[in-house]
Amino acid sequence: MSRAPSRRRGPAVVAAAVLAVAAVPPPALADHTAPPARVTLMGSLQSELGCATDWDEACTATDLAPVAGSSTAFEGVFEVPAGSYAHKVRLDGSWEQAYGLGDDDAPLVLEAPAALRVRYDHATHAVTVAPAQAQPGLVRADRDLARSSLREDLTRERFYFVMADRFENGSPANDDGGYGGDRLVSGLDPTAKGFYHGGDLKGIIDRLDYIEGLGTTAIWLTPSFKNRPVQGAGENTSAGYHGYWITDFTQIDPHLGTNAELEQLVDQAHARGMKVFFDIITNHTADVIQYAEGTQAYVPKGTEPYRDAAGNPFDDREVAGSADFPALDAATSFPYTPVFAQPGDATVKVPAWLNDPALYHNRGNAAFDGGESDLYGDFSGLDDLFTERPEVVAGMKDVYRTWVDFGIDGFRIDTVKHVGTEFWQDFAPAIEEHAAAGGNDDFFSFGEVYDADPAKLSRYTTEAGLQATLDFGFQARAQAFGTGRSATGLRDLFAQDDLYTDADSNAYSLPTFLGNHDMGRIGRFLAEGGAGGEELLARDRMVHALMYLTRGQPVVYYGDEQGFTGDGGDQDARQDMFGSRVASYNDDDLIGTDATTEASNFDDQHPMYRWIAELSALRERHPALADGAQVHRYASDGPGVYAFSRIDDRDDVEHLVAVNNAEQAQEVTLDTASDRAKFKGLWPAGTADVRATASGEVTVTVPPLSAVVWRAGSPIKRSTAAPVPTFTTGATVGGRAEVGVDVPGDGLNQVTVAARPVGTTAWTVLGTDDNAPYRVFHDVSGLPQGSLLEYRAVVKDHSGNLAAAGTSATVGPAPAVVAPPTDGGGPVVQPGAVSVPGSLNSEIGCPGDWQPDCEQAQMALDPETQRWSLTVDLPAGTYEFKVAVARSWAENYGAGGVRDGANIALVAPGGPVTFTYDHATHRVEAATG
Known part of the structure; x- marks a missing residue:
């Protein structure tokens, strides 16, 4: 049962906070009332907490108590059974002042029973739900969670990508593949760029x-x-020299040689x-199947669904790869009827199962537009396999x-x-x-x-x-x-x-x-x-x-x-x-x-x-340059230097690399992890040595259009304790959620992040990051909204010391903007003005929408963080916005920080919204709550 929604809109921090920490915290609401005398947790969980019924208006068992030392905070601790619930916080027994997910009830999903702390802050009307007991610092079990950044798959290969037909002709005897001299039969024509030329496996061996x-x-x-x-007609005729028109998956193309020659090459x-x-x-396979209808335009599933052999429509995604996939009839199950132009085409493919036309999508050509046809359409006419079929x-x-x-x-x-x-x-x-x-x-x-x-x-x-x-x-x-x-x-x-x-x-x-x-x-x-x-x-x-x-x-x-x-x-x-x-x-x-x-x-x-x-x-002599941790050091805001360190955790010796794409030499000062170390000029020959200062800085000159490598003469100094991490993740995670961890200092650390549903005991490792910003991305899109999760971060520093921290978050809507944070760079010249034009402008006092020169849309620069921010109060609704520089559209940034990019969508629950912009990265964020 859900009670009447509140007419007063408050920021639902528990369900709408964006993961990144806003540069300036949102202020208290301007219209907040005097502190309430009574704050009650209402919802479908009340009967589990000692009340006679759910949504029990008379029950006092779920009242929140004032927090000592605060004039605005109230909280209560409750033992909540596993289950799915809806809840709000109600003030002074009135539904006129009730707060949940905006005007709606807030969901809560527990996989296991748990003691929860419910907190209400009257200054912001924020309701938060978290485990009653905060996670401890480092414990013995954290040693099992602490990992090293993965190098289990191949990381040190140096590939040479070769097209066999164009590399070397080791055996002219196989040039025509045994098909004879007609170029339209054999595909051989060394004078035409779209035909076979004679290269083969023997040539690679040689x-x-x-x-x-x-x-x-x-x-x-x-x-x-x-x-x-050969495929195609007229001027579109060409040969399969490239290898992407396969008819036989069991043998080497006779133009290139034999299976025995492949074995010899290997x-x-x-x-x-x-x-x-x-x-x-x-x-896909080669283009063998034709359509009886004589056309190849893509037919969407919404227009004509697949039908089983009995004629019943079905959604292949629901049974993809499973034994429940129904039998199909090539004559009736598809939007197009697959046929063979020549009798021999019906048996040309190997293995033989590939000759069944019902094992292909048969929907027409792909449009390559990012839509459905990219999965189901024929790739330029090539027979698109029904890869959903088991x-x-x-x-x-x-x-x-x-x-x-x-x-x-x-x-x-x-x-x-x-x-x-x-x-x-x-x-x-x-x-x-x-x-x-x-x-x-x-x-x-x-x-x-x-x-x-x-x-x-x-x-x-x-x-x-x-x-x-x-x-x-x-x-x-x-x-x-x-x-x-x-x-x-x-x-x-x-x-x-x-x-x-x-x-x-x-x-x-x-x-x-x-x-x-x-x-x-x-x-x-x-x-x-x-x-x-x-x-x-x-x-x-x-x-x-x-x-x-x-x-x-x-x-x-x-x-x-x-x-x-x-x-x-x-x-x-x-x-x-x-x-x-x-x-x-x-x-x-x-x-x-x-x-x-x-x-x-x-x-x-x-x-x-x-x-x-x-x-x-x-790279072979110095494996750190192949798969050592890569740590960002410097990036010029324009042509110039990109610099980074490569550090192998097996010896902790830092390699410093600087690449200059400018046509003039560049002098730059770089941070390192190797205080007072001497960096030997490693490559190219003749590179001068440099020494780091007590704070680890080195000043280097990088020649134009070149790369330089230095190697520290000693390992990074050993530490006595790992830095203690803190989570930067907000109260809500949504979609493919960024789970960020801040680690003090500039040392070499490996940070493992794990997650578990609140109330359970087993941690699931999400990944290990070995350079700042430390974070993983947790896909929670498959979890019900309101699911309560705990996160654990374990830091292993370069000396093997450990430190740990924990936090919790509720699964909610995905953030309005997903943009990667960056870790500084070269000099950034801040503009004179930055604004937030969008469909929200008229809601904040501008004469109209999409006005980059509107005074109310102008952001303020924080001199310490060098980030621009603007906090406004928005009614609940869906908006679009961008960031504009210098009060005009001449320079603007949209989704993903792309200049002249797409509008950024924002779903506001009602209440304060803080916009932030970093001119160094053009990163744009909108945080509600």
């Missing part, structure tokens, strides 16, 4: 010395299975200490278990975001477990999720269960940095690494790259930024240094070590390493050489080849 000499530890092959040789690579990775596909899941696991048994060391998985999460949650661990059962505990899979947003990429390593994803976020920021953009882009990227942190993975495993066979080459991107000649070579070297010295596992796209550039992406970025006959390749202006692709390009004296080999050797 060039293993070259690949190894680059410092490669893992060779990643484009898909190598048997493909449909054996010889392993003998040299190099791994071999396969590029695999589970989303037969497809089982079949794909069987296919790829076979290749694991072949000795392959890992998979790069294509088109991951076009397959549902449920598939990956089954497929990924099954493959990993099969490899481990066969003796390969290091088997490693990483997915291609073509998106530069870490919030989206990380979903596939946390929720979907993949070990890693290709780091498209790094590629975007590294490209921008390489062309002279602000160093803060890199700072902001790495600050979001915590999104990847969970109990079994983190960002240190992410393969990083600068360009690829789809988007194009880094050389072209840098040239399009305006660089040429020696400057282009310098920038190419600089971004490769950045990739090799930052966290993650660097991937070199074949040919980049020879200065390849290209005219664009896709076919224009797939040049031949052996002598090419493609005119549009041969007119490319290569970086660092006068050579062209018309001649063979395996020059181990090319400046980029030598540079990458040197970086590989540096």
